Amino acid sequence: MPQQALVTVALLGTDRRTPPAGGPAREAPVALLDAAALETVRRRAGLRAAPAAKLPPRAPHDPRPALPAAAARRLAMLLADRPGSAGGGRRGSSPDLMELLPQWLTAANGHGFAPPPAALPALLDAARGRTDLRPAALEFAGPRALWLARFNPDWRFALRATPGGGAALPDLDDQEGVRRLWEEGLFAERVALLTAVRAHRPPHARELLATTWPTERAEDRLMFLDSLRTGLHAADEPFLERALTDRSRNVRATAAELLSALPGSALAARMAVRASACVAVDRTRADPALTVEAPHECDASMERDGVLPKAPAGRGERSWWFGQLVEATPLGTWTRRLGGRTAWEIVALPVADDWQGELHAAWCRAAVRQRDPEWSRALLGVPSAPEAGGPGAVSLAERAKLLGMLDSGERAEWVAGFIATHGLSEAFQLLGVCAVPWAAPLGRAVVDALDIARDAGSYPWSFSGVMGLAERCLDPVEASRFDALLAVPAEGEDAAPGAGGYWAEAFQRLVTTLRLRAAMAAELEAEATGSRAP
Numbered sequence: 001m002p003q004q005a006l007v008t009v010a011l012l013g014t015d016r017r018t019p020p021a022g023g024p025a026r027e028a029p030v031a032l033l034d035a036a037a038l039e040t041v042r043r044r045a046g047l048r049a050a051p052a053a054k055l056p057p058r059a060p061h062d063p064r065p066a067l068p069a070a071a072a073r074r075l076a077m078l079l080a081d082r083p084g085s086a087g088g089g090r091r092g093s094s095p096d097l098m099e100l101l102p103q104w105l106t107a108a109n110g111h112g113f114a115p116p117p118a119a120l121p122a123l124l125d126a127a128r129g130r131t132d133l134r135p136a137a138l139e140f141a142g143p144r145a146l147w148l149a150r151f152n153p154d155w156r157f158a159l160r161a162t163p164g165g166g167a168a169l170p171d172l173d174d175q176e177g178v179r180r181l182w183e184e185g186l187f188a189e190r191v192a193l194l195t196a197v198r199a200h201r202p203p204h205a206r207e208l209l210a211t212t213w214p215t216e217r218a219e220d221r222l223m224f225l226d227s228l229r230t231g232l233h234a235a236d237e238p239f240l241e242r243a244l245t246d247r248s249r250n251v252r253a254t255a256a257e258l259l260s261a262l263p264g265s266a267l268a269a270r271m272a273v274r275a276s277a278c279v280a281v282d283r284t285r286a287d288p289a290l291t292v293e294a295p296h297e298c299d300a301s302m303e304r305d306g307v308l309p310k311a312p313a314g315r316g317e318r319s320w321w322f323g324q325l326v327e328a329t330p331l332g333t334w335t336r337r338l339g340g341r342t343a344w345e346i347v348a349l350p351v352a353d354d355w356q357g358e359l360h361a362a363w364c365r366a367a368v369r370q371r372d373p374e375w376s377r378a379l380l381g382v383p384s385a386p387e388a389g390g391p392g393a394v395s396l397a398e399r400a401k402l403l404g405m406l407d408s409g410e411r412a413e414w415v416a417g418f419i420a421t422h423g424l425s426e427a428f429q430l431l432g433v434c435a436v437p438w439a440a441p442l443g444r445a446v447v448d449a450l451d452i453a454r455d456a457g458s459y460p461w462s463f464s465g466v467m468g469l470a471e472r473c474l475d476p477v478e479a480s481r482f483d484a485l486l487a488v489p490a491e492g493e494d495a496a497p498g499a500g501g502y503w504a505e506a507f508q509r510l511v512t513t514l515r516l517r518a519a520m521a522a523e524l525e526a527e528a529t530g531s532r533a534p
Contacts, residue, residue, distance in 0.1 A: 006039060019031045057147075059147045062114045065113055066114055071108070071113070075116075078100060078104055093512060094509065095513040098126075102136060103520075105133070111525075113140075120144060120145050123141050169192060170193075178208070191223060199231070202231040206236055209228075218250070221246065222250050234262055237262060240259050241259070241266065244256060256305055260306070260327070274295070275329040275333070276329075278293055278325065281338055287350070290355075291352045292358075294321065319358050323365075326359065326366065329366065344378045346378070367402060372405065373406055382417075384420070397429060404433050411435070412439035412441060413441060415427065415430045415434055416441045419449050420449075423452070423453070424449045427466065436472070438475060440475070443474050454499075454500075455489075459496050460506040472513075476517050483511075486507055488501050489504075
């Protein structure tokens with residue numbers, strides 16, 4: 001019985017569909033399981049005898065150096081630790097090897113090693129089950145994995161995830177070859193080509209796109225237009241302005257977003273005029289304050305410039321329009337509009353009539369879109385402030401995005417100050433945007449906060465997310481700082497029963513994982529150094 005028919009019987013139930021070989025003498029569920037076992041053996045046994053087919057092409061050569069033996073053994077261990085292989089339950093003090101696989105892959109790619117061919121099936125299976133693994137896993141797997149993926153439908157994601165499905169692109173200097181592939185290639189090949197041309201010759205990519213723009217499908221125009229984010233330049237403005245009149249609403253919205261990221265664009269200037277008319281300084285008060293008069297309508301010109309007229313459920317129309325105008329306005333507008341004040345001074349001004357949240361949230365989005373570190377700092381505020389992150393950072397998610405506009409050292413320093421003042425309860429999202437391994441001040445702040453949490457007598461499960469991040473992100477040299485925390489502490493009167501033992505177990509797992517990460521790095525680094533030795 002075909003596999004799909006067995007699946008259908010299992011989904012419908014044996015009381016509604018009779019399985020093969022079922023009858024009065026056999027229970028239907030048993031007959032279904034027997035048929036499934038037989039089908040499994042049949043599939044594993046191989047293909048039916050048939051005329052010989054043409055042999056597939058040989059796997060392509062991978063020019064990278066082979067993975068060293070010790071690192072190959074480590075890779076096999078990491079791939080064998082699949083979800084559910086431990087039988088469920090608590091992990092105890094054992095490291096979660098599968099969570100270390102992304103970091104190992106990044107390190108192996110950094111050294112430029114090729115995987116053992118025998119590891120490719122397990123590597124593709126792992127990437128199939130975890131989309132977050134795919135970029136690093138496919139880079140490490142290399143060209144042979146793409147060759148192998150063509151023989152197994154379960155691995156076709158590798159072909160879809162690779163620009164052009166692994167197809168070779170023409171030399172970018174071969175104008176005729178580029179033009180031919182652009183006009184005649186498959187969609188995935190065209191996306192790969194446009195991405196490659198944009199990365200090396202941004203104007204040529206825009207010119208290539210313009211040659212076929214009117215005849216492209218709406219969904220294809222959207223994908224192609226998004227490629228202009230790479231190397232976005234003022235020279236792209238005329239093309240993007242024309243896209244504002246596109247038939248597709250999504251294309252128009254993307255064009256408006258890209259234009260608003262160009263502070264000198266005509267759209268940005270139009271948005272600045274509209275937003276400036278909505279915000280002013282009230283000088284009638286003893287202390288200056290900002291007043292907001294949101295737009296009363298969304299006219300056709302606003303819609304053309306990307307303002308969505310219909311507000312989401314539960315959101316007022318005027319505040320919705322106002323937020324979009326401010327988000328698309330160049331941040332330098334406000335210094336000129338508000339008396340030459342700096343970003344810090346502007347953010348510190350009170351805002352009348354409960355408009356502060358809306359105005360500051362829009363400034364947060366503008367700072368991220370325009371990648372403005374000065375406004376990001378002002379909106380984040382001082383990490384030790386009682387309001388936990390500054391007046392403009394209205395949510396942890398926005399704070400995390402603002403932190404992404406700062407360099408890695410400043411980001412780590414800010415989050416360390418936040419943790420020192422506010423603890424770990426709201427730090428998970430902020431820690432997720434910090435560079436790995438964590439800088440020393442951030443690592444010390446996390447260790448100290450975990451120590452304080454243990455002494456408070458609660459269970460460690462409330463901090464499982466941060467503890468998991470620490471296992472993957474702390475610098476392994478910090479492992480020795482936990483030696484004093486491995487012993488089970490004496491339980492205080494207010495401590496949760498058994499909490500000390502659970503904390504000791506969690507710290508032991510953390511230390512074991514850090515030392516394992518150090519060993520992983522040493523295996524790759526030592527072999528890489530040796531391979532470069534004369």
